[in-house]
Amino acid sequence: MTASPPAPPADAAIDAVGLTKRFGDRTALDGVGFAAAAGDVLAVIGPNGAGKTTLLSLLAGIREPDAGEIHLPRGEVGFVPQQAALYRRLTVAENLRLFARLEEVADVEATVERMLEQTGLGDRRDDQAGTLSGGNQQRINIAIGLLSDPAVLLLDEPSTGLDPRQRGRLWEFVLGLAGRGTTVIFSTHNIAEAERYAGRVLVIADGQGLFDGPIAEFHAAAPAAGTEAADFESAFVRFLAERGH
Amino acid sequence: MRWLLLKDLQIMRRSPLLTALLIVYPIVIAVLIGFALSRGPDKPRVAFLNEVPADTPLNVGGEEFDLAGARSELCERIECVPVSSEEEARQKVESGDVLGALILPADLVDKLQTLAGLNPESPTVKVLVNEEDPIKAGLVDDRISALLATANLRISQEVSDVSTTYLQILLNGGDFSFLGDEGLKVLGLRESESILRDVRGELPADSPDLERLDSVIRFSHLAAENLSVAGELLSSVSQPILVDKEVVSGDTPSLDTFAIAVAATITLMFVTVLLVAGSLALEREENAFARLTRGLVSKTALLGEKILLGVVVALAVTLLMLAGLGLFVELDWGRFGLWIPAILAGGAGFAAFGAAIGGAAREVRAASLLAFMVSLPVAFLSLIPSGTVAPGLYDVISVVTAAFPFDPALRALTGALDAGGPSIGIAIVHLAILVVAYGALARVAVRRFV
Structure with a gap:
């Protein structure tokens, strides 16, 4: 942990400072920091092995950082892993009920009903989770992450494996949460998705934080390469190449 | 913890084939080995x-x-x-x-x-x-x-x-x-x-x-x-x-009682080790382990729940088996009060062992295979009487079998079933030590789950 981390912004829902994580001799994350306010949608982007999942696992409390601090002044974190983390032999309602009980929510049954309504899976409540499509499983996966009504929702590559229609429904759901004040932080390989749904991006490569700011500022930071940097993905690639990644 | 336990029981109910296999297979093996052991x-x-x-x-x-x-x-x-x-x-x-x-x-x-x-x-x-x-x-x-x-x-x-x-x-x-x-x-x-x-x-x-x-x-x-x-x-x-x-x-119980104790211990071993190892590995395969242990349940509590699950199921299955055998063979029901601690201690020993295997294997199929590969030879080794092999080899066998729950569980059950059996107290203390040791190993092993 750093000795004297800077105080987080007053309106920050989450503030991470100097996060470092090593696996043996390999440094997966090297002093990465950022802050996000309520209702922010932050995309964590970077090439494979950049440290995106490691960062989210530190924020979620799955792993302990070797250095750095995480401030969560206004509430708990909900975590949605990349692979649906639910019991496939339990029904949709049983999964929600189990995790609601473990989260010790005040009214388990009311929370389950609310989540079934939000995910639009009320008519599938008694179906075993393993029988649902990947998209529906991901909706339950996210719903489980939201059971405790967290201030910050972490999504690790949430749209992986979903078809365009399912992706559309997913982002509609997630942006609805952000609209109600939930801070959403998601990692993705899909640069276009980051540009389309996120208000801000955090760019990581080889464990180092390279950029943290609004999409428009990232466009400005990326070299024009002789033409307009209208293509966000091309700008991203050039940005990394410019910095030796 | 009780909700996790309820969840695991629900999952077992949804897998009748697995549940049937967990009960039938150990009983068949137990009977076969029990008869085979009658010959020296x-x-x-x-x-x-x-x-x-x-x-x-x-x-x-x-x-x-x-x-x-x-x-x-x-x-x-x-x-x-x-x-x-x-x-x-x-x-x-x-x-x-x-x-x-x-x-x-x-x-x-x-x-x-x-x-x-x-x-x-x-x-x-x-x-x-x-x-x-x-x-x-x-x-x-x-x-x-x-x-x-x-x-x-x-x-x-x-x-x-x-x-x-x-x-x-x-x-x-x-x-x-x-x-x-x-x-x-x-x-x-x-x-x-x-x-x-x-x-x-x-x-x-x-x-x-x-x-x-x-x-x-x-x-x-x-x-x-x-x-x-x-x-x-x-x-x-x-x-x-x-x-x-x-x-x-040596004060020996009857061969019938011993055969029953062997059958019960083998049943206890397979049911408990397979169930706990598979159940723990399943948490990782379902990707639920990280979600559970990021604040909802500690890793130690999760292991405790798995061991408790194993003990509860082992108690039910073993008592069911003894009750069934009681229809054909005379059992000393007056010693029922000793059966329970013996089964609980044996179940806990096997459950902790299963947790260590599940933690080491990390996948259900690998955990099942590993459980078989380790448990069966140890069970056979534990049944070799002294004097039938070279003294040095017997010493090695004694050390190896003492490190696994089968031998003390067999002694506990034999002692519980028959007054002429070995001391149940020493066997339970032995099992308690193994529970702590394998529990610690399992705790270390699950660190690799995320």
Whole structure:
């Protein structure tokens, strides 16, 4: 942990400072920091092995950082892993009920009903989770992450494996949460998705934080390469190449 | 924790095939192994003390008995471990170095030689045994009975030949030696019959031929005496050598009880190890482990829940199995109060072991395979009685089996089922130590889950 981390912004829902994580001799994350306010949608982007999942696992409390601090002044974190983390032999309602009980929510049954309504899976409540499509499983996966009504929702590559229609429904759901004040932080390989749904991006490569700011500022930071940097993905690639990644 | 437990039971209910397999397979294996274990290995180690003075000849009925050959033959059927004193034999039996001890007394040959005489006296060989478990007890009894049956058969053959000679003399007459008096003339029954016929035809009421009549009277007297001796002689033929068996150590339960304990322990092992290992690995396969342990449940609590699940299921399945066996075999239900702690301790030991395997394997299929690969050989090793393998190897086996829950669980269950079984308290303490050790290993192993 750093000795004297800077105080987080007053309106920050989450503030991470100097996060470092090593696996043996390999440094997966090297002093990465950022802050996000309520209702922010932050995309964590970077090439494979950049440290995106490691960062989210530190924020979620799955792993302990070797250095750095995480401030969560206004509430708990909900975590949605990349692979649906639910019991496939339990029904949709049983999964929600189990995790609601473990989260010790005040009214388990009311929370389950609310989540079934939000995910639009009320008519599938008694179906075993393993029988649902990947998209529906991901909706339950996210719903489980939201059971405790967290201030910050972490999504690790949430749209992986979903078809365009399912992706559309997913982002509609997630942006609805952000609209109600939930801070959403998601990692993705899909640069276009980051540009389309996120208000801000955090760019990581080889464990180092390279950029943290609004999409428009990232466009400005990326070299024009002789033409307009209208293509966000091309700008991203050039940005990394410019910095030796 | 109770919600996790409820969840696991719900998942099991949704997998009837798995549940059926978890119950049926161990029972089938248990029955097969239980029967297989009723048979012992071929050549047990037996301490052998021969107190008969060297070069003492054995002559039965005029025929020389090959003592050296008999000993060689004996030592082909058992592994003879020569000892120099009864005390040394006793120590070896007590330590489990040998399965038993066979002591031939100094007067063995003298008494054997009397078997062909008029005052037969059966010699007694001393047998020391350590019946620390019923398999060993049965093995010792079988071996000693077989060896003595062979020896007795051979000796009785010799004695029988002598008996036949005496009977021939009684029938046909001849020379007979008695108490050093050589050349005693025996008339024989057939001859006496002939004489009697003659006398009957010739003698008047006041016959003077008293001498011939006296010889017939003498023969009648001797015939009666000889027939009496033949009766004693023939009675000694049935078992010329007697056995004085002494149990040096060990108080053994019945073989039936032991077989039930083996079957129950094997059931307990498979149900619990497979269930806990698979259930823990499933948490990772379902990607739920990270979600659960990021604040909802500690890793230690999750392991505790898995071990509790194993113990609960093990208790139910084992009691069900014992109740089923109770329909066919007499069980001491008065000891039911001891069954519960024995099953709980055994279940906890196997559950902790299963958690360590599940943590190490991380995948359900790998966990199941690993559980089989480790559990089965250890179970077999735990059933090897002392004295049936080389002492050094047995020491290694003892150390290996002590590191796994099967051996103490078997001892706990045997002790719980039968008053003659081993101490249940020591076995439970042993299992408690293993629970802590395997629990710690599992805790370390699940660190690799995320």
